[in-house]
Amino acid sequence: MLPLALSDVAISFPGLAQPVLSIDHLEVPAGGRLAVTGASGSGKSTFVNLVSGLERPDTGAIRWDGTDITTLSESRRDLWRAQNVGLVMQDFHLFPGLAAIDNVLLPARLARAATAEVKSRAHELLSRVGLARPEQSVETMSRGEMQRVAVARALLRRPGVLIADEPTASLDAEAGAEVGQLLLELANQEGATLIVVSHDERLTERLDRRIRLADGHIVADTAMRASS
Amino acid sequence: MIRFVLADLRRLWAASLVIVLLVALATALGVAVTLQERALRLGSARAADKFDLIVGAPGSETQLVLSSVFLQPAALPLMPGEVLTKLIADPRVAWAAPIGFGDNFQGYPIVGTTTALISGTTTGFSQGQMFAREGEAMVGSGVDLPIGAEVKPMHGAAGEGGETHAESIYHVVGKLQPTGTAWDRAVLVPIQAVWHIHGLGEDHDHEEAGHDEHEAADHEDEAGEEHHHGHIDADAPLDEDFDHEVPGLPAVLVKPKTIADAYALRQAYRTGEGTRAVFPAEVLTGLYATLGDARAVLMYVAYGAQTLVAAALMLIAVIHVAQRRKQIGALRAFGAPRLAVFGIVWLELLLLVAIGVGAGFGLGYGAAEFLAGLFTAQSGVHMPVEFTKSDAALAATFLAVAALMAALPAALAYRQSPVEALRG
Structure with a gap:
């Protein structure tokens, strides 16, 4: 469970006059649940990339529980992300040819972190997301099932923060609702800070707080009713 | 991973x-x-291993080696028979043996030679024994003929209009162990038989007669001079005494006693009249x-x-x-x-x-x-x-x-x- 603090963060891309994202101040408490909305091009994806350490801002500090990830080298950020961040993306990014369980374990295996404990946790997570056949190949799954595998993968190494980028956008309404529910439940059970970037009102309205981005700035910041 | x-x-x-x-x-x-x-x-190299020194008539050294070591059919000039007599008598020579070719049977070359060469270049028999009479033959391990088979020598290759030597027949009496050389495909007969078939030796009227593969082609022109066919005397005892009246020979294999002898012999027969001496190994290196x-x-x-x-x-x-x-x-x-x-x-x-x-x-x-x-x-x-x-x-x-x-x-x-x- 990690608290997040952004200060004076700005990032520009070459050829664009305006910064794509500029946030003077944002804090999310440990275990907080933040929804990020906005039109496409508003800077949502850049926000995910910055707070997950995939990208470094031009200026400013991004602190997760005191660790300013903007000061880490690329390899150190990879390591930090592997240990602290669970990512769920719109396109699942599962690897064809591998079984569900192997997909869940793949990043941990590549990082040489797949201990026996991690493996048994992978099985447990698969059953918690409602998948009974860990050896099933991911190509044979429905999109909803695939995203559940991705959720299990994100939670494998007990991340302090779970970041979901449009987790329901490529799913039908029913599957999307199930995955949204799973994210909320599991983040709560695991005690992870949750950041969800989404257009999906039914998902975002269930989080504690919602910010709206436009042209790289926070234009609205709404506290929602606590639902858990 | x-x-x-x-x-x-x-x-x-x-x-x-x-x-x-x-x-x-x-x-x-x-x-x-x-x-x-x-x-x-x-x-x-292994096929030429047992062939220390070869003496032949002046001509292509490569052809001399290819014909005697690898039994490649070719027209080789002949050298006088006394060369063999002299070589056998030479104290630097362990043994020397004539190699006479020109005939074949079912594609296998028929090589006239002596027991000295066969003993000196092979590891022994897998079947049968050494030839002891003029009409007996031995076959290499690669020749598909059983003991007792009849071999009717044919002069020149069948495809080139060769002819059989009528009435001359060898009987296979022995089969040699494999040596991994071209001689595995050869039919070995006493050299005296080759001479007799071609009308040489005892009646020694044609020292020039070729054991020439292509002789058949020249038949028309030189028939009168070259073809004086005789027959083998199948039961005649083996005569390996080459101290007089030896017919012309295409090649003689020489086993020198020492390496120094080998060089000395090569020197002597390289510069000698009417002969050429080569180390097959040296020709192969080229x-x-x-x-x-x-x-x-x-x-x-x-x-x-x-x-x-x-x-x-x-x-x-x-x-x-x-x-x-x-x-x-x-x-x-x-x-x-x-x-x-x-x-x-x-x-x-x-x-x-x-x-x-x-x-x-x-x-x-x-x-x-x-x-x-x-x-x-x-x-x-x-x-x-x-x-x-x-x-x-x-x-x-x-x-x-x-x-x-x-x-x-x-x-x-x-x-x-x-x-x-x-x-x-």
Whole structure:
């Protein structure tokens, strides 16, 4: 469970006059649940990339529980992300040819972190997301099932923060609702800070707080009713 | 990581197979050339091993060796028979034996010689015994004739309008153990029989008569002079006393007592009148130089093919990495270390090349073995197709180059920004 603090963060891309994202101040408490909305091009994806350490801002500090990830080298950020961040993306990014369980374990295996404990946790997570056949190949799954595998993968190494980028956008309404529910439940059970970037009102309205981005700035910041 | 690589290769099995085949064929080309050339060298050197010094009439040294060691049919000039008499009497000579050829039977060359040569160049009999009478013959291990078979010598090759020596028949009395030389395909008969068939020897009226393969073709012109056919006296005892009135001979194999004697003898008969003395090993060395040039050309062709395949592989690998940038970016995003990404791409390529190189060595060996088999069937010379340490070095070099080259696409994957990959 990690608290997040952004200060004076700005990032520009070459050829664009305006910064794509500029946030003077944002804090999310440990275990907080933040929804990020906005039109496409508003800077949502850049926000995910910055707070997950995939990208470094031009200026400013991004602190997760005191660790300013903007000061880490690329390899150190990879390591930090592997240990602290669970990512769920719109396109699942599962690897064809591998079984569900192997997909869940793949990043941990590549990082040489797949201990026996991690493996048994992978099985447990698969059953918690409602998948009974860990050896099933991911190509044979429905999109909803695939995203559940991705959720299990994100939670494998007990991340302090779970970041979901449009987790329901490529799913039908029913599957999307199930995955949204799973994210909320599991983040709560695991005690992870949750950041969800989404257009999906039914998902975002269930989080504690919602910010709206436009042209790289926070234009609205709404506290929602606590639902858990 | 291995599991991921294997799953990936399994998924892309068709493309993987094509890559493996490309590498295998390019490798096999070089391996087959190397092995084949080595086999030819080793095989011919071993075939000539027992042939220390050959004395013949002046002419092509190469032809003298090819005809006497490898029994290649050719027109050899004759030298006077006294040369043999002198050689046998020479104290520097352990033994000397005439080699007379020209006839054949069912494609097997018939070679007239003596018991001294057979004892000196072979390891013994697998069946039967040495010829003891003029009408008896022995066959090499590669001759498909049983003991007791009849051999009707034919003068000249059948395809060239050769003729049989009517009424002259040898009976096979012995079969020799394999020697791995061209002589395995020969029918060995007493030299006196060859002389008698051609009307030489006792009636010694034609010292010039050829044991000439092409004589049949010249038949019309020189029939009167050359063809004075006699018959063998099948039951006549073996006469290996060559101290008088020996007919002309194409070649004499000489076994010197010492190496110094060998050089002295060569010197004596090289400068002697009407003779030429050669070390087959030395003539072969000259041939190997030519062979080496041919090998070099073929190897350049093989290197060219390998370079093309390597370039094609690089292209495929770089395109492949570009196509999979999303996947690679995702791996990084989910926490795979950059080195792991590098390792996956590197290992995947290296594995394919390693399988290809392995298969290529197998394929090259098979091809060389096949060609050697054909050659052995035709000539009788055993061709040992074998790997040496230098081949292991070659394989290691291939893999090292592959490891270096695979590092390029792997580095591309390593350097790729996960954000850009996921965005694209």
